[in-house]
Amino acid sequence: QSILTQPPSASGTPGQRVTISCSGSRSNVGTNFVNWYQQFPGTAPRLLNYENNQRPSGVPDRFSDSKSGTSASLAIDGLQSEDEADYYCAAWDDDLKGWLFGGGTKLTVL
Amino acid sequence: QVHLVESGGGLVKPGGSLRLSCLGSGFRFEDYYMNWIRQAPGKGLQWISYMSVTGSFTNYADSVRGRFTISRDNAKNTLYLQMNSLTVDDTAIYYCARGTVAARHYFDPWGQGTLVTVSS
Numbered sequence: 001q002s003i004l005t006q007p008p009s010a011s012g013t014p015g016q017r018v019t020i021s022c023s024g025s026r027s028n029v030g031t032n033f034v035n036w037y038q039q040f041p042g043t044a045p046r047l048l049n050y051e052n053n054q055r056p057s058g059v060p061d062r063f064s065d066s067k068s069g070t071s072a073s074l075a076i077d078g079l080q081s082e083d084e085a086d087y088y089c090a091a092w093d094d095d096l097k098g099w100l101f102g103g104g105t106k107l108t109v110l
Numbered sequence: 111q112v113h114l115v116e117s118g119g120g121l122v123k124p125g126g127s128l129r130l131s132c133l134g135s136g137f138r139f140e141d142y143y144m145n146w147i148r149q150a151p152g153k154g155l156q157w158i159s160y161m162s163v164t165g166s167f168t169n170y171a172d173s174v175r176g177r178f179t180i181s182r183d184n185a186k187n188t189l190y191l192q193m194n195s196l197t198v199d200d201t202a203i204y205y206c207a208r209g210t211v212a213a214r215h216y217f218d219p220w221g222q223g224t225l226v227t228v229s230s
Contacts, residue, residue: 003154035216037155044205045155047218056218088155092214098169099145099157 004029004089006102012079013110020105022072022089028100032092034072036065039086039104048087049074076107084109112136112219114206119224126196126228132189132206132221140164140184143209145217146191148202148226158204159191160213167213173199196228 005023012018022034033052037045047056049065062077072091076083089102118130132144146158159170159180168180179192189206203225207217 032214033216037217044220044222045217046220047216050216050218090155090157090217097213098160098171099147101155101157104154 004091004100004102006087006089006105008103009106009108011108011110012076014079014081016079018076018079018107020074020076020087020089020107022074022091022102024070024072024091024100026070027095028070028091028093029067029072030070031094034065034067034089034091036063036074037088037090039088041085045088079109081109083107112208114208114219114221116204116206116221116224119204119226121227121229122196123230124197124228127192127194128196128226130191130193130204130206130224130226132191134187134189134208137208139182139187141211143211143213144180144182144189145207145209146178146180146189147205147207147217147220148200149205149223150199150202153202156202160209161189162213163211169213193226196226198228200226201228202226 036049038048039045064075087105093100113135116132122128145160161168161180177195181190203223205220205223207220
């Protein structure tokens with residue numbers, strides 16, 4: 001089953017702004033909200049951003065997302081060492097009637 | 111506090127079966143769609159299946175359709191995944207995740223996961 005396309009890795013230094021892209025197609029990213037999940041090694045993923053830049057309680061506003069056409073992106077402002085994790089995008093696909101995930105991006109804080 | 115706890119994982123031989131459970135607490139279980147999502151060792155996330163609040167609507171990823179069956183018992187606040195005809199490619203951590211009032215919103219929260227290993 002197809003997945004959404006993310007870069008496998010990203011990096012930045014503390015304080016920098018980093019963006020992670022997520023590319024899909026009309027039936028998923030182009031039509032539906034994109035959600036973002038953060039996963040630390042050995043732990044379950046947690047919801048980070050959802051439905052047009054909303055954040056669950058406890059998620060700092062340094063994390064923001066945007067979408068244009070069939071591409072979405074997650075931006076992290078003021079990068080911190082504790083942001084080092086894997087990040088996944090996800091979107092509902094109208095053709096599959098199910099969910100697609102991106103392959104994940106490993107973020108390294110230099 | 112909303113909490114999901116999976117159980118039932120373990121080692122199974124190729125061709126074997128396993129049933130996973132996910133116990134929800136801290137919320138009205140019967141009001142939410144529920145999902146199973148898996149992660150193979152060192153790999154990314156893969157959505158497996160969802161079930162609607164009453165169980166009327168389900169769907170599966172192509173890779174498991176016909177082999178896996180999702181079900182729920184709202185009286186017991188529990189989601190299940192019956193896995194048959196397992197192959198080595200099914201080796202993964204299996205997470206249950208709460209949806210919302212419809213299928214297409216988001217997953218929050220996730221359980222801690224249960225490891226399924228398919229090996230001879």
